Amino acid sequence: MTTMKEIAERTGVSVSSVSLVLNGRDAGRVKPSIAKKVRDVADALGYKPNPLARSLRTSRTRILGFVSEEIATTPFAGGIILGAQDAASAAGYMMITVNVDGLTDEPEEIAALKRYGVDGFLYAKMSNRITDVPEGLAEYPTVLVDATDRAGRVPSVTPDEVGIGYDATKRLIDAGCTRIAYVGCSEPMVAQRLRFEGYRRALEESGLPFDDRLTTNVMFHRPAQDAVDRLIGEQRPDGVFCWNDARALYVYQAAMKLDLTVGEDLSVVGVDNHRLIAETLVPELTTVELPHYEMGYWATRKVISMIEDRVPSADELPHTTAPLPPLDGPVETRVRCTLIDKDSVAR
Incomplete structure (x- = not known):
């Protein structure tokens, strides 16, 4: 397993600088040219972060909880979960998904995710609606997906x-x-x-x-x-x-x-x-x-920004059909959707 020390020796910089770069905290602290060199060497050596060591060091598990209403069992809206998973993976997080559809006890599912030590939650609905955020999420960074907080306090993302x-x-x-x-x-x-x-x-x-x-x-x-x-x-x-x-x-x-x-x-x-x-x-x-994929991706980046108290780098955002809104926008964020022009409209 490649270590930060090996990367530091290969690049000629300090281990602390390597740590800043690989943990995404290099902005304003490490020169961009050096940061790029560190990332290139880390990629070439196949560096993989140790999540257990990181969680002990930061008191975070880098695990997110995804609470969905029917989305996990509905292929049509599955893009929300796919977008969320891709964003979590890109940021070095794992995601645990539970489905609540009226047959399962939502408070119990949320409590189970807490026992896993999740750092934050995504709370997703099957279709755009106004909802009450469960009390069990009050103390955690939380973002609503395809839903809006009735109280207007919890960040949310919906289609425009x-x-x-x-x-x-x-x-x-x-x-x-x-x-x-x-x-x-x-x-x-x-x-x-x-x-x-x-x-x-x-x-x-x-x-x-x-x-x-x-x-x-x-x-x-x-x-x-x-x-x-x-x-x-x-x-x-x-x-x-x-x-x-x-x-x-x-x-x-x-x-x-x-x-x-x-x-x-x-x-x-x-x-x-x-x-x-x-x-x-x-x-x-x-x-x-x-924008199912876009909502899932944006919501994950948003909740991570809340957990880490910083805006994640936008250098490697994926190509999406609809543009991703900025993370520092209004509490109720809306994604402008894309019209797919085909042949049913007269030319």
């Missing part, structure tokens, strides 16, 4: 829902659509309210009138299809913004019944970039990708 509605609608406006319908969700969800707000804002800024007859909020199955059929058949919009990709399926079906060609007679934009839908529909669906 208003931006989703605005960008999707603006894409349809830019394509020349003037009668833009909205197919939303009939449940009172945060995303429904805010995406609809973005839809109306885009119409208003572009000088297009809002027409309540061009909106319908649905759930699933035959009632949803019937409602969308009526909307498309009676109101004849030339563009449709759908709350998610699943609802775009109803729009495609309605268009087919009326012998309308999606991407020519009717432009459609969804949300999720759900691969089984967006890439299977013909034509492929223009959609807004939710």
